[in-house]
Amino acid sequence: MAYTNILSSFKNGITTITVNRPTKLNALNRETIQELYEALTIANTHKKTKVILITGSGEKAFVAGADISEFADYNVNDGTKLAAKGHRILFDYIENLPKPVIAAVNGFALGGGLELAMACHFRVASDTAKMGLPEVSLGLIPGYGGTQRLPQLIGKGRAMELIMTAKMIDANQALNYGLVNHVTTADDLLPLCEKIAAKISNNSSIAIASAIKAINANFKDGENGFEVEIEAFGSCFGTEDFKEGTRAFLQKRKANFPGE
Known part of the structure; x- marks a missing residue:
């Protein structure tokens, strides 16, 4: 453009x-x-x-x-x-x-x-x-x-x-x-x-997006940053990045995150 x-x-x-x-x-x-x-x-x-x-x-x-x-x-x-x-x-x-x-x-x-x-x-x-x-x-x-x-x-x-x-x-x-x-x-x-x-x-883009959201929540009136963190943490368990990250850790190799 x-x-x-x-x-x-x-x-x-x-x-x-x-x-x-x-x-x-x-x-x-x-x-x-x-x-x-x-x-x-x-x-x-x-x-x-x-x-x-x-x-x-x-x-x-x-x-x-x-x-x-x-x-x-x-x-x-x-x-x-x-x-x-x-x-x-x-x-x-x-x-x-x-x-x-x-x-x-x-x-x-x-x-x-x-x-x-x-x-x-x-x-x-x-x-x-x-x-x-x-x-x-x-x-x-x-x-x-x-x-x-x-x-x-x-x-x-x-x-x-x-x-x-x-x-x-x-x-x-x-x-x-x-x-x-x-x-x-x-x-x-x-x-x-x-x-x-x-x-x-090199890290999970999905996890990074969740971290940005949780960190920002601490600075926003009316938002409970701890609650946002808990919800975001839990949602990470449903991602392909989590599956790949844990597999890579257990297999002692570098993770190849799909960003999903």
């Missing part, structure tokens, strides 16, 4: 989706958000895709924020609709995808860019990355889940400070905070993500 603002490629079980607006520092506009949704939907239904990577083009930015020129003249109703649609078709959508989504943060991840990274299941950063939520410096607050996901990842106090000061942190501080899982060089960023993705791909 042809896109205007993103690139999508598949290799060795991994679909890599690249935000490709380098002259705009890969800023998110409405069209880019829609294209990301479409590419993610295709990757999710592509049986051979085991892991999805999201990154940005060029050396400067992962996604340097939302495209402010698009909403500078919005009113209250427009802004509310913008945030609601973004949550629905991209940020919440990524968080709840049954296939693992890794953010390869290769530069500035600010505002909506950091929110995009935080919606992914985990993050790996280059040592040149800078992250922050500067919305209050524009008279706004984060509108794509930043006020919710950042405290979940780094704690309430640190999130309050980052959002209120609108400051950026570097990759090593993000690692110290638990905002990213790994920091590496720019050259090694995608290879490291691909290495992690390959390890994930």
